[in-house]
Amino acid sequence: MTGVSQTVGPILTHVVPHARRSRWLFVFGSATLVAFLLQVVTGIALSSAYVTSSGQAYDSLHFITANTLGRIVRGLHYFGASAMIVLIGAHTIRVYLMGSYKYPRQMNWLTGTGLLLFTLLMAFTGQLLRWDQTGFWTAVVAAEQAGKAPIIGNWLARFVLAGSVPGGATLSRFFAAHVFFIPALMFVFIGVHLYLVLYNGISEPPAAGRPVDPRTYRAWYHRLLEREGLPFWPYAAWRDVVVGFGVVIVIATLAIALGPPELGRPPDPTLVAASPRPDWYFLWYFALLALMPKWSERWVILLGPLIFGLFLIFLPFVSPRGERHPLRRPWAIAIVICALAVIAHYSRMGHLAPWSPRMDAPPLPAEVVGTTSGPIAEGAQVFYDKGCEFCHLVSGYGGIRGPDLSNVGDRLTRDQMLTRILSGAENMPSYAGNMTAAEQEVLLAFLESRHQFQEGTPARPAAMR
Numbered sequence: 381m382t383g384v385s386q387t388v389g390p391i392l393t394h395v396v397p398h399a400r401r402s403r404w405l406f407v408f409g410s411a412t413l414v415a416f417l418l419q420v421v422t423g424i425a426l427s428s429a430y431v432t433s434s435g436q437a438y439d440s441l442h443f444i445t446a447n448t449l450g451r452i453v454r455g456l457h458y459f460g461a462s463a464m465i466v467l468i469g470a471h472t473i474r475v476y477l478m479g480s481y482k483y484p485r486q487m488n489w490l491t492g493t494g495l496l497l498f499t500l501l502m503a504f505t506g507q508l509l510r511w512d513q514t515g516f517w518t519a520v521v522a523a524e525q526a527g528k529a530p531i532i533g534n535w536l537a538r539f540v541l542a543g544s545v546p547g548g549a550t551l552s553r554f555f556a557a558h559v560f561f562i563p564a565l566m567f568v569f570i571g572v573h574l575y576l577v578l579y580n581g582i583s584e585p586p587a588a589g590r591p592v593d594p595r596t597y598r599a600w601y602h603r604l605l606e607r608e609g610l611p612f613w614p615y616a617a618w619r620d621v622v623v624g625f626g627v628v629i630v631i632a633t634l635a636i637a638l639g640p641p642e643l644g645r646p647p648d649p650t651l652v653a654a655s656p657r658p659d660w661y662f663l664w665y666f667a668l669l670a671l672m673p674k675w676s677e678r679w680v681i682l683l684g685p686l687i688f689g690l691f692l693i694f695l696p697f698v699s700p701r702g703e704r705h706p707l708r709r710p711w712a713i714a715i716v717i718c719a720l721a722v723i724a725h726y727s728r729m730g731h732l733a734p735w736s737p738r739m740d741a742p743p744l745p746a747e748v749v750g751t752t753s754g755p756i757a758e759g760a761q762v763f764y765d766k767g768c769e770f771c772h773l774v775s776g777y778g779g780i781r782g783p784d785l786s787n788v789g790d791r792l793t794r795d796q797m798l799t800r801i802l803s804g805a806e807n808m809p810s811y812a813g814n815m816t817a818a819e820q821e822v823l824l825a826f827l828e829s830r831h832q833f834q835e836g837t838p839a840r841p842a843a844m845r
């Protein structure tokens with residue numbers, strides 16, 4: 381009466397190639413779809429309790445997380461996002477290595493490229509919605525980076541932030557993008573992508589020495605299906621079902637066992653942290669940008685993604701025919717290995733993160749400060765409160781983004797230190813106007829007391845002064 385079985389029936393039982401060996405490699409697409417649908421469900425649940433205002437977003441997430449169910453839903457959404465990135469990555473690599481983008485499936489590849497881009501944008505916009513220090517500063521840093529791009533930089537940065545400074549409008553813009561624009565585009569693209577998978581047929585596993593020839597391919601594929609095709613349901617689909625369930629179970633286990641990422645401190649624009657650590661899937665890119673020579677940065681920011689994007693878009697049109705088997709396309713294997721190696725290497729660097737402030741550094745202990753009262757002790761407190769310690773090491777405590785200040789009293793004069801503090805530097809914020817005269821006074825007293833050989837150490841040679 382509804383025509384559902386007439387429509388769905390043929391789709392479920394359409395004939396697909398009989399893959400003998402690489403069967404399990406064909407499940408990543410449907411697994412990505414499962415993760416996406418989970419994101420839709422958990423996302424709707426989250427949005428029903430989330431408040432899109434810069435004053436309340438953080439508190440509303442705290443409220444959600446305090447509730448057991450809310451905590452699990454946030455965890456599902458977080459690990460669902462990670463799963464989607466991993467699965468769409470695996471799907472892209474599979475399609476690329478097997479040459480499945482070749483004739484007649486170029487449009488499948490192109491819509492898939494769009495979906496890959498949208499997935500990355502979802503991950504990025506979602507991180508800001510957390511609206512804690514990390515989420516907030518990630519967006520700020522991203523906007524700063526975008527702003528360095530030649531020509532369109534300024535416009536791009538203003539577009540990302542919805543203004544010249546991050547604030548409530550930024551949050552609204554990211555929220556609208558995250559829950560309306562990008563998902564709407566994704567539904568359309570997924571629809572077209574699936575339609576094309578049915579229309580062109582799923583690609584058969586590649587065989588070395590059997591190149592694609594656009595003139596004969598469709599007829600050949602048709603004969604292949606007639607000869608040895610199998611109905612999609614249940615012969616191929618059962619693997620998609622098993623993996624789909626597996627994905628949900630893994631995500632749910634992680635969500636319950638580990639829970640969502642801790643919310644950091646609420647964003648505080650006066651607390652200057654120059655580069656926070658983004659979620660794991662973007663860590664490598666941030667590390668790459670941070671570790672690159674300064675002069676190349678503005679070019680890599682724009683050219684990197686541009687070259688990657690153009691490569692994906694033009695690939696199926698540049699090589700629509702020829703061998704599909706990876707062993708006959710060594711370049712494809714080399715490109716995938718290089719890309720994975722770069723991502724792995726910079727993810728590791730990002731984890732070691734000398735470039736990133738250490739936000740969890742504890743206050744300096746008394747034996748390091750050398751006293752528990754007076755200006756030096758107060759100065760040590762200012763050093764901690766103003767976030768200097770996030771970037772500077774003192775006797776083994778603190779971050780290593782800036783120079784080690786353990787014996788700065790030996791190296792710099794009071795005036796040199798004051799100039800640096802007030803004017804900042806390339807990777808150090810300026811504290812002029814962000815510190816009272818009294819704070820300055822005790823901070824300098826503290827810094828001046830930092831010597832390689834502390835007061836009272838008998839072995840201190842006179843020449844060291």
Ligand code: HEC
Pocket residue numbers: 652653654655737763766767768769770771772781782783788791792797800801805806807808809811823
């Ligand atoms: C976001 C990280 C960051 C924060 C926060 C930070 N600094 Fe720095 N600082 C740096 C970097 C990076 C340099 C090196 C700048 C350069 O030489 O270009 C530096 C340099 C310095 C120097 C000069 C050291 C030398 O050996 O030349 C002093 C002194 C200093 N900072 C003190 C402070 C004090 C005091 C605070 C807190 C009020 C502070 N910094 C906060 C990153 C930071």
